[in-house]
Amino acid sequence: MKNKKIIVIGGGFSSLAAACYLAHAGHEVVLLEKNEHMGGRARQWKHEGFVFDMGPTFYWMPDLMEAFFQDFGKSASDYYELLQLDPGYEIVFGKGDRLAVSADLSHVYEQYERIEPGSAAFLKRFLKKAGFNYRVAIDKVIYKPGRSVLELIHPETATRVFQFVESIQSYVRRNIKDARLRQALEFPVLFLGAKPSQTPAFYCFMNYADMVLGTWHIKGGMYQLIQAQMDLAVSLGVQLHTGQPVQKIVVEHNRVRGVETRDGRFWQADAVVSGADYHHTEQLLPERTRNYSESYWNSRVLAPSALLFYVGFDVKLPEVKHHTLFFDASFEAHAKCIYDRAEWPERPLFYASFPSVTDEGMAPAGKEAGIFLIPLAPGLNDSDEIRERYFKQILSRMEAVLGYEIRSHILFKRSYCVRDFMSDYHAYKGNAYGLSNILRQTAVFKPGIQNKRLSNLFYTGQLTVPGPGVPTALISGKIAATELLKQLNKS
Numbered sequence: 001m002k003n004k005k006i007i008v009i010g011g012g013f014s015s016l017a018a019a020c021y022l023a024h025a026g027h028e029v030v031l032l033e034k035n036e037h038m039g040g041r042a043r044q045w046k047h048e049g050f051v052f053d054m055g056p057t058f059y060w061m062p063d064l065m066e067a068f069f070q071d072f073g074k075s076a077s078d079y080y081e082l083l084q085l086d087p088g089y090e091i092v093f094g095k096g097d098r099l100a101v102s103a104d105l106s107h108v109y110e111q112y113e114r115i116e117p118g119s120a121a122f123l124k125r126f127l128k129k130a131g132f133n134y135r136v137a138i139d140k141v142i143y144k145p146g147r148s149v150l151e152l153i154h155p156e157t158a159t160r161v162f163q164f165v166e167s168i169q170s171y172v173r174r175n176i177k178d179a180r181l182r183q184a185l186e187f188p189v190l191f192l193g194a195k196p197s198q199t200p201a202f203y204c205f206m207n208y209a210d211m212v213l214g215t216w217h218i219k220g221g222m223y224q225l226i227q228a229q230m231d232l233a234v235s236l237g238v239q240l241h242t243g244q245p246v247q248k249i250v251v252e253h254n255r256v257r258g259v260e261t262r263d264g265r266f267w268q269a270d271a272v273v274s275g276a277d278y279h280h281t282e283q284l285l286p287e288r289t290r291n292y293s294e295s296y297w298n299s300r301v302l303a304p305s306a307l308l309f310y311v312g313f314d315v316k317l318p319e320v321k322h323h324t325l326f327f328d329a330s331f332e333a334h335a336k337c338i339y340d341r342a343e344w345p346e347r348p349l350f351y352a353s354f355p356s357v358t359d360e361g362m363a364p365a366g367k368e369a370g371i372f373l374i375p376l377a378p379g380l381n382d383s384d385e386i387r388e389r390y391f392k393q394i395l396s397r398m399e400a401v402l403g404y405e406i407r408s409h410i411l412f413k414r415s416y417c418v419r420d421f422m423s424d425y426h427a428y429k430g431n432a433y434g435l436s437n438i439l440r441q442t443a444v445f446k447p448g449i450q451n452k453r454l455s456n457l458f459y460t461g462q463l464t465v466p467g468p469g470v471p472t473a474l475i476s477g478k479i480a481a482t483e484l485l486k487q488l489n490k491s
Contacts, residue, residue, distance in 0.1 A: 003027050004270035004488055007259055008238075009246050012040025013470060014460040015275030016229035017068065017477025018484075022273070023236035024072060025485055030267065031238055032259070034245040034276070034426075038230055041425060041432070042470075044223035045310060047412065049364040051221055052310040052371060054416065056470050057353045058191070058323065059216040060209045064138070064471035065225065071478070072232060079228030081219040083358060088215030089323035091187070093180050095401050100321070101184070103214050116178040126175075126185070130208035132156075133163070137205050142475055145483050146444045146465035160202065164439060168204055169196035183327055190375075192437035193303025193468050195335050200439055217322065217358050225470070246276070249284045249457070256457045259284075271456040271488065273480050278447050278463035280426035289453045301441060303433035303468055304338050304375040305418045307382070309391055312411040313368040317354065319402060320368075324352045328397060334375070339436075342377040344386065350374045350394050367411075379429035382417040391415070434462030442467075449480055450487075458484050 004027050008019045011033030023029040037043050041055035059065075059082070066076050076082065086103035093099070099115075102108050105127075113120035136156045144151040157164075163171075172185045186196035188206035218224045230240060248260040249272060258268040274281040279297050282290040329347040337345040353371040356363035363369040372394055395407050418430030435441050447464050451457035460480035462468040 005030070005268065006484070007032065007267055007269040007272045008275065009259065009272065009281065010040060010275030010461070011035070011038040011240070011242065012275055012461065013042060013226070013229070013473035014462070014477040014480070015040070015273070016226070016233055017474045018273045018275065018460050018481045019238045019477075020072065020229065020233050020236055021478055021481035022484065023233065023238045025481075027488075029233075029236075029238045030269075031233070031240050032244040032246055032261065032267070033240070033242045035424065036243045038240065038242060039223060039226040040275075042222055042226050044221055044226075045414070047310075047414075048312060050312045050367070050369045051355075051362045052369060053222040053355070054308070054310070056222050057355070057371060059218060059222065059225075059470070060191075061213060061471040062216055063213065065474065068474045068478070069228075069232070072236070074232065076228070079231065080224040083217045083219055085215045085217055085322050085358060087321060088210070089325060090321040091180070091184055091325045091327055092401050093183075094328050095403065097180075099180055099184055101211065101215075105211060108211060112181060116176065116181055119176055119178070119181055122175045123185075126172075126204065127208060127211060130204040130206075131212060133160075133202055134205035134208040137202075141443065142466045142472070143479060144443065144465070145449050145479050146446055147448075149444050152443055157202075163202040163204075164200045166201045167197050168199045168201050171201040171204070172196070180327075183331060187325065191433075191469055193433045194301070194436035194438045195339055198339075198436070198438050203437070215323065217355065219359055220361060221355065221359070222470075246284060249274075249281070251286055251289055251454060254289075254453060256454050271458070271484055273458045273460055273484060275459075275461045275477070277426045277428055278459050278461065279428040281459060285451075285454075285457075289451065291448055291452050297428060301339070301436040301438055302378045302429060302431045303436050305378040305380070305421060305427075305430045306416075306432045307374040307376055307387060307390055307418075308416040309370075309372040309387075309394075309413050310416070311370040311372065311413045312363070313370060313406065313409045314411050315368065315409050316356075316366060317368045317370075317402070317406060317409075318404070320352070320354045320357060322354060322358045324354075326350050326352065326394070326397060326401070328401065338375060338377045342379060344376070344380060345374075347393075348374045348376075348390070352394075352398070376418065378418065378431040380418050382419055384415075387415045387417060428463075434468040437467050449476075449483055455487055456484075 008031040045052045087100035090100045109120040188210045189199045351373045356369045421427040421430040466472045
């Protein structure tokens with residue numbers, strides 16, 4: 001096969017992964033990123049000596065990141081240093097009522113048993129099942145291109161079909177009575193962008209990733225993973241270009257011929273892989289060549305958007321953990337605002353990250369970097385006034401839990417919400433995490449990885465297979481590249 005010229009659109013995890021695999025196969029790869037910085041949602045903001053990951057902050061499933069680098073004869077340790085967090089994270093239910101998830105499973109079992117006698121035995125069975133499901137998901141399902149429902153049918157899944165019918169919430173609540181322990185076990189599937197009541201019990205493998213594989217931090221922040229991908233891509237010959245927004249995918253005779261950037265330049269290509277927002281990518285095409293209509297996109301169940309704050313504090317904050325989940329409000333009421341009514345929640349749950357607790361390089365000496373996130377329904381109208389109101393609310397709740405005042409120690413803050421996701425990433429309805437991983441939007445039921453009418457156009461990223469998340473984004477890039485290479489071998 002003669003080497004081809006391939007354009008990759010976008011500079012996030014999935015696009016960089018696809019570019020690496022395609023270049024490794026010997027093709028000429030040019031990557032075009034809209035913004036002046038690489039990373040997509042995973043970009044980093046530095047301000048007055050503080051360092052903030054603007055997107056993902058949880059490093060889960062380190063085995064999948066390692067597998068990516070091993071595909072190129074490398075290791076993650078060749079690029080960055082990993083630190084395991086202990087506790088991995090803490091859940092706050094109210095003042096004096098906290099649950100820390102230890103990196104030592106024996107401590108977790110002891111804690112569960114102390115809170116609810118008999119729960120440790122269930123948790124051991126639960127995690128054994130979760131571990132089996134994890135291996136099934138990784139070995140049998142997650143690397144599939146989503147072309148047929150048969151990809152989901154294996155002896156391992158067929159004998160556990162009931163796990164696709166029952167929800168993770170139902171399964172947990174049949175066996176655990178304490179509300180706090182229930183929430184702790186239901187929390188990990190929120191990374192899949194759906195309510196526990198709508199997420200199949202099969203996805204309990206997220207609990208295996210949580211409690212068994214553990215929570216990690218890259219020294220220097222999550223952006224070091226983007227930097228590692230960039231370094232690998234360049235070493236493979238990928239040409240990286242920032243500040244090059246694609247405004248048109250040029251189609252002639254039912255094939256993609258290249259792309260046109262905003263400056264009017266035409267970039268010729270034998271094939272294109274787009275890691276930009278799927279819906280936005282389709283708007284760059286003639287309508288007759290799009291995979292999906294507007295009514296299709298309006299019928300999808302999106303994962304949440306988010307309201308984020310990046311805050312610099314002039315002191316170290318006592319008793320805060322690297323990752324903290326504030327579950328001091330009703331999860332059910334908040335979830336209804338996200339998934340059922342699409343409205344601003346009155347009293348939302350929120351997440352706080354203080355990476356400088358673990359990594360002194362994330363803030364100047366004696367100071368603290370704080371990241372706060374409130375999950376929201378996509379498509380909401382947000383304003384500076386609304387953002388400020390929620391910021392004051394979460395500060396008040398934090399102060400009530402911590403037992404001391406923190407707002408006078410704020411040096412600066414930056415907010416980020418729905419309109420920013422739309423502006424910076426062309427995110428459909430300002431979504432932050434793609435599509436919800438409910439059963440009817442899993443695998444073959446996700447938007448297709450290949451254009452139905454243009455055989456040399458492929459899609460990658462969180463809106464196609466396998467779905468939202470950092471490791472799954474890397475896998476999505478591999479799937480898109482693999483499928484494109486198959487297509488090129490035919491031509």
